[in-house]
Amino acid sequence: MTTASRPTPPVAPGRMPVIGHAYPMWRRPLEFLDTLTAYDRLVAVHLGPKPTYVLAAPDLVNRVMVADAANYAKGRSFEKLQDYLGQGLATSEGSFHLRQRRLMQPAFHHRQIALYADTMTRIAAERAASWRVGQLIDVTREMHDLSLALVTATLFSTALDDGLTADIHQAMPIVLRGMYTRVLDPTGLWHRLPTPGNRRLATAQRRLRGAIDHLIRTRRDNPQSDHRDLLSMLLDAQDSDSGEAMTDQQVHDELITLLVAGTETAAGGLAWLFHELGENPSVDRQLHAELRSAAAEPPAPQDPGRLPYLRRVLDEALRMRNPGGMTIRRATTDVELGGYHFAPGTEFIFSALVLHRNPHYFPDPTRFDPDRWLPDRTPVPRGAYIPFGAGNHLCIGESYARMEMTAVVAAIASRWRLEPVPGVQVRGVMTSTNNPANLLMRVRARENTPAA
Numbered sequence: 001m002t003t004a005s006r007p008t009p010p011v012a013p014g015r016m017p018v019i020g021h022a023y024p025m026w027r028r029p030l031e032f033l034d035t036l037t038a039y040d041r042l043v044a045v046h047l048g049p050k051p052t053y054v055l056a057a058p059d060l061v062n063r064v065m066v067a068d069a070a071n072y073a074k075g076r077s078f079e080k081l082q083d084y085l086g087q088g089l090a091t092s093e094g095s096f097h098l099r100q101r102r103l104m105q106p107a108f109h110h111r112q113i114a115l116y117a118d119t120m121t122r123i124a125a126e127r128a129a130s131w132r133v134g135q136l137i138d139v140t141r142e143m144h145d146l147s148l149a150l151v152t153a154t155l156f157s158t159a160l161d162d163g164l165t166a167d168i169h170q171a172m173p174i175v176l177r178g179m180y181t182r183v184l185d186p187t188g189l190w191h192r193l194p195t196p197g198n199r200r201l202a203t204a205q206r207r208l209r210g211a212i213d214h215l216i217r218t219r220r221d222n223p224q225s226d227h228r229d230l231l232s233m234l235l236d237a238q239d240s241d242s243g244e245a246m247t248d249q250q251v252h253d254e255l256i257t258l259l260v261a262g263t264e265t266a267a268g269g270l271a272w273l274f275h276e277l278g279e280n281p282s283v284d285r286q287l288h289a290e291l292r293s294a295a296a297e298p299p300a301p302q303d304p305g306r307l308p309y310l311r312r313v314l315d316e317a318l319r320m321r322n323p324g325g326m327t328i329r330r331a332t333t334d335v336e337l338g339g340y341h342f343a344p345g346t347e348f349i350f351s352a353l354v355l356h357r358n359p360h361y362f363p364d365p366t367r368f369d370p371d372r373w374l375p376d377r378t379p380v381p382r383g384a385y386i387p388f389g390a391g392n393h394l395c396i397g398e399s400y401a402r403m404e405m406t407a408v409v410a411a412i413a414s415r416w417r418l419e420p421v422p423g424v425q426v427r428g429v430m431t432s433t434n435n436p437a438n439l440l441m442r443v444r445a446r447e448n449t450p451a452a
């Protein structure tokens, strides 16, 4: 708590009695976060009885995430998420988190990720081949399906039958929306009410847990089968010091965490990227030209150096339309930030959406300009560009996500141009992540597209 004699940070506009800023954060989070880009240090928002502070300056973010990370823990929202994710990487801390991270790291090593590249490229190309010229597609839904198909294929390889796939596909969106509502509920009571929505959520959670347990049991019962997937890596992982492996419960929690953390983020990122390509035909043309010239040898997502423009398009989409929601930390001791003093227990939010639109570091921030990432441009300071977070909780799936997004964009944009539909209003919505809603686009042939 700041003391009366000390200056207090500004409070974001639009605070309402009792619920504070919870309503705009739930209803129009992206618009609300956009208003916070006007603050250059930090600003208070009220999502519960005590204020939470949104950090808008890269140096403050870097101190909390990296330099002084020992003074901060994950906050209240992560505790609420444990009901859904158990003790997976995203919701655990301290020595347990470190041990899990060590066990899981090999499964996400870029050499291991390269083994998934062919699967990703094949599934993305099959999806692209299923579209027809002139077809109207809901790009966000397509990217969700595709991203879930890619994550499940690389997590579980051949182990998924149609029933399990359907269970996971149906349960995931309900669980993701439920998680976000739970995190923002300032009363902490909403999830206990016997509403139809909460009953649907409970059923979806049961189905998801059941599907994961079934996959683990089946694989444990057939240890000799040679699956080169993430599930096998997790089941076989052993701590190099103690030789300990993960229990089934830990594997379960990590798998649910990976499904949740890995599906919507990449899907939202891809959907926004196609939206920007549609809005920026010159960028789309330049990307297509690069993909065509790389087509002499098929695009190899595991070698992003071969597709430098696509890499810049990806970096720019992750800047301007970052799909990650918000990250939160709680001070575990007295801390000073931005000239203000805060008591232990104070919570801080950082959102890439606020940081990445700071005109000081990204001139003309709402312009989609992949060339701002050319190597000869001034690099942005530490903490200004954090699409995958930073510090000891840095996204373990970064290489995976980059590979996946590269494979999907290469497969789709080399074959089709996705064109915006006049009059359709695309808007951002936040579930646990930032996704475009109402993103209907028309499938148009490239000049080299095979007749379809």
Ligand code: HEM
Pocket (backbone or CB within 6 Å): 089, 090, 091, 101, 151, 257, 258, 261, 262, 263, 265, 266, 269, 322, 323, 324, 327, 328, 386, 387, 388, 389, 390, 392, 393, 394, 395, 396, 397, 398, 400, 401
């Ligand atoms: C564009 C896609 C993605 C974005 C923008 C993204 C963003 C992030 C961010 C910002 C964090 C840090 C959260 C924090 O500090 O509290 C994070 C953590 C995490 N991400 Fe991602 N992510 C993406 C894709 C993925 C994928 C594909 C996977 C897995 C297949 C994944 C798995 C995880 C996990 C397990 C954590 C927790 C890491 C830890 O706390 O040690 N993410 N992600």
